[in-house]
Amino acid sequence: MxxxxxxxxxxxxxxxxxxxxxxxxxxxxxxxxxxxxxxxxxxxxxxxxxxxxxxxxxxxxxxxxxxxxxxxxxxxSSEAMPCRTTATCPELQAEDYHHWKEEDEEDDEPAxxxxxxxxxxxxxxxxxxxxxxxxxxxxxxxxxxxxxxxxxxxxxxxxxxxxxxxxxxxxxxxxxxxxxxxxxxxxxxxxxxxxxxxxxxYDLRPEMEFRAFVRARYLVGISQREVTSFYPSLLETEEYYGSLIADFFVDSLCEQFELENYAFDCYVTKDGKVKLMDFNTWGGSTLPLLYSWNELEEKHSALLENFEENHNSKNISSFAMLRSCGYRVEVRIVKNEGLVQPSFRANSGVPIDLVNKGPGSAWEEFVQKLEEDVGHEG
Incomplete structure (x- = not known):
């Protein structure tokens, strides 16, 4: 196939x-x-x-x-390894010797x-x-x-x-x-x-990578991007990184990127600068990491309403204005070893039958057979 x-x-x-x-x-x-x-x-x-x-x-x-x-x-490739050569000893070959030809199956190999x-x-x-x-x-x-x-x-x-x-x-x-x-x-x-x-x-530190979520041009949440590990160094610094990323969003992305709903990945350097790594769609195949999409939707819905009510203001027209009023974006990190999530790359290199756990898959058949065997033993 x-x-x-x-x-x-x-x-x-x-x-x-x-x-x-x-x-x-x-x-x-x-x-x-x-x-x-x-x-x-x-x-x-x-x-x-x-x-x-x-x-x-x-x-x-x-x-x-x-x-x-x-x-x-x-x-x-011009840098590829040289072709294999075959050693021959003419003085040891019989008069009727003919060089062995590779079998026809190799003709089916791709060019x-x-x-x-x-x-x-x-x-x-x-x-x-x-x-x-x-x-x-x-x-x-x-x-x-x-x-x-x-x-x-x-x-x-x-x-x-x-x-x-x-x-x-x-x-x-x-x-x-x-x-x-x-x-x-x-x-x-x-x-x-x-x-x-x-x-x-660059030899980047994975704990310095973050994913930020934007709804209607408002930054509604930030998540540690590498959620398969616990990094103690983040425990006391998430507010600091959240402030850096929020300022970066206001200065460099908020009004410059065409989409209203999206996520972006970024990296915070050791000198406190934020570097853009990628843009991702809102939903679709983008992972919300330490959030759920429903949570992010609800955070956006409640954002302006709660802030206006608590500050007696009806003039919040942009995230930059919200930020100037003291709004802080929530940053979620893995708080301890017990909250580490399974690696999204754990399936790499294993048979697709084990990766696919949907209806009719080999995995589902295995689990069903195991349950039947346990039931019979009981």
């Missing part, structure tokens, strides 16, 4: 399950225009000053086809493509960005395949390392095949163009 077909079957079931969950939670579905605005090539040129340095390359359709092709293999022009551009970008980069497509980085790299991270130093992470990633398969499936007004299966964004590599 071709990789694209497998991708389609997996994502179809996943998307059905996601829609069922959103319906139960009353979540708002995203629109195509919102998803398109969150592509890195759309927002980065305008927010370059407050973001990590990034080079963006348009990907040829042939490279997209390579990423979707069945099998895990790398394209031919190894090459992308010299793209490789050359990527090599130049990597050199310009200091020798190491983090790759991502329009929306997502291949976070689910960090385990396959030599460094155990997304740090890449050449075209081959980038190609390996991209081709092995299920997350990127979703971006390539089904990015618009969760849109309520879906009219397309893919964006007009795919890009490869290469971000300058």
């Amino acid at each position: 071709k990789n694209s077909n497998k991708c389609e079957l997996r994502e179809r079931e996943r998307e059905r399950e996601r829609k069922r969950k959103r319906k139960r939670k009353g979540e708002e579905e995203m629109k195509e225009s919102e998803l398109l605005k969150c592509q890195i090539q759309e927002w980065y040129p305008r927010f370059r000053r407050v973001s990590f340095t990034t080079n963006i390359h348009v990907l040829p359709e042939s490279f997209i086809s390579f990423l979707l092709q069945d099998g895990l293999f790398l394209p031919r 190894i493509p090459s992308f010299p022009e793209l490789e050359s551009k990527i090599k130049a970008s990597i050199e310009q960005l200091g020798g190491s980069v983090i790759p991502k497509l329009n929306w997502s980085a291949p976070a689910d395949t960090a385990w396959i790299s030599c460094s155990g991270s997304l740090k890449c130093r050449n075209f081959d390392e980038i190609s390996l992470l991209l081709k092995a990633s299920d997350t990127l398969s979703h971006d390539l095949c089904h990015a618009f499936d969760a849109c309520e007004d879906k009219t397309r299966d893919r964006p007009p163009v795919f890009v490869l964004a290469l971000k300058k590599w």
